[in-house]
Amino acid sequence: xxxxxTFPVIAAPMAGGPTTPELVAAVTEAGGFGFLSxxxxxxxxxxxxxxxxxxxxGGPFGVNLFVPQPDTGADLxxxxxxxxxxxxxxxxxxxxxxxxxxAYPAKLDVVLEKRVPVVSFTFGTPSPSDVVRLHEAGSxxxxxxxxxxxxxxxxxxxxxxxxxxxxxxxGHRSLFTDxxxxxxxxxxxxxxxxxxxxxxxxxxxxxxxxxxxxxxDVAAVLAAGAAAAQLGTVFLRADEAGTSxxxxxxxxxxxxxxxxxxxxxxxxxxxxVNRFMDELSDGAPAAYPQINRMAGPVRKxxxxxxxxxxxxxxxxxxxxxGYDASAAVIVERLKVEAREAAARLDRxx
Numbered sequence: 001x002x003x004x005x006t007f008p009v010i011a012a013p014m015a016g017g018p019t020t021p022e023l024v025a026a027v028t029e030a031g032g033f034g035f036l037s038x039x040x041x042x043x044x045x046x047x048x049x050x051x052x053x054x055x056x057x058g059g060p061f062g063v064n065l066f067v068p069q070p071d072t073g074a075d076l077x078x079x080x081x082x083x084x085x086x087x088x089x090x091x092x093x094x095x096x097x098x099x100x101x102x103a104y105p106a107k108l109d110v111v112l113e114k115r116v117p118v119v120s121f122t123f124g125t126p127s128p129s130d131v132v133r134l135h136e137a138g139s140x141x142x143x144x145x146x147x148x149x150x151x152x153x154x155x156x157x158x159x160x161x162x163x164x165x166x167x168x169x170x171g172h173r174s175l176f177t178d179x180x181x182x183x184x185x186x187x188x189x190x191x192x193x194x195x196x197x198x199x200x201x202x203x204x205x206x207x208x209x210x211x212x213x214x215x216x217d218v219a220a221v222l223a224a225g226a227a228a229a230q231l232g233t234v235f236l237r238a239d240e241a242g243t244s245x246x247x248x249x250x251x252x253x254x255x256x257x258x259x260x261x262x263x264x265x266x267x268x269x270x271x272x273v274n275r276f277m278d279e280l281s282d283g284a285p286a287a288y289p290q291i292n293r294m295a296g297p298v299r300k301x302x303x304x305x306x307x308x309x310x311x312x313x314x315x316x317x318x319x320x321x322g323y324d325a326s327a328a329v330i331v332e333r334l335k336v337e338a339r340e341a342a343a344r345l346d347r348x349x
Contacts, residue, residue: 022240126141211318
């Protein structure tokens, strides 16, 4: 699946704006592979993004879908009151805390109709029948996992490859089950540890993800057995990325720690610590997408004001090493760094 790539680097799907057709196409044209993110898009918007990406590149690209989450039934009353105080500061009303399936069936129909070459899944596995439908349409199926156990489940289901997400990664953790008693929602494996543990239990290609921002990181995971490396944070400051200005500035200043929080969406995600996280992370319920919907107007108002204190500043642990450049320049720099790292292996006799 990834053998045809000039350079086995994948631009991670980053929901909420950073991933754009222009970014996906640029990475693909540079010899890598890009994923569009369908999370929180309407089916029509997803179809338009697929068409736009196809206009920009003749190369293959993928689409990532969020697997619908069960309604946890969590009591949101106390959290809503805390969130309401923040909303008043931004002079907005809270969104309605409704559960929905993110229009998953309709989006699946879109990728089937468009015959997207690779479809990946976050937050769980597709149903066996969906895997069959995708395979019949000629699509490869990837599942993002965070533990050896979920890797085995996904491989047994018929996934063609697995994306192994280490705890270093920015954005939402692809947990199959969110344990509300743990800040990170479940077991936390570093990407190299996860790669070795999963490789010992499954026999499908593995993609390593989590805190990879340098070509040496790419070389390291390839040497450890990965078929490709998936990078997100390093592309947040790409010219083609849709990252908001407030988010970009916070990444450039690079003075904030990163941490997991449920405060923005109701599921654990790693981002730069800001006032919203400081004030609301403690006790934020495991309730996705209800909290995501409630907090949406606050995030939008904060972004519109250029204020980084109430937007989700998703980023991996190594974000201070990012830089401003076009996607093509980033990929080329990663290639050079990877070659230099590979050359250093000659010291091993």
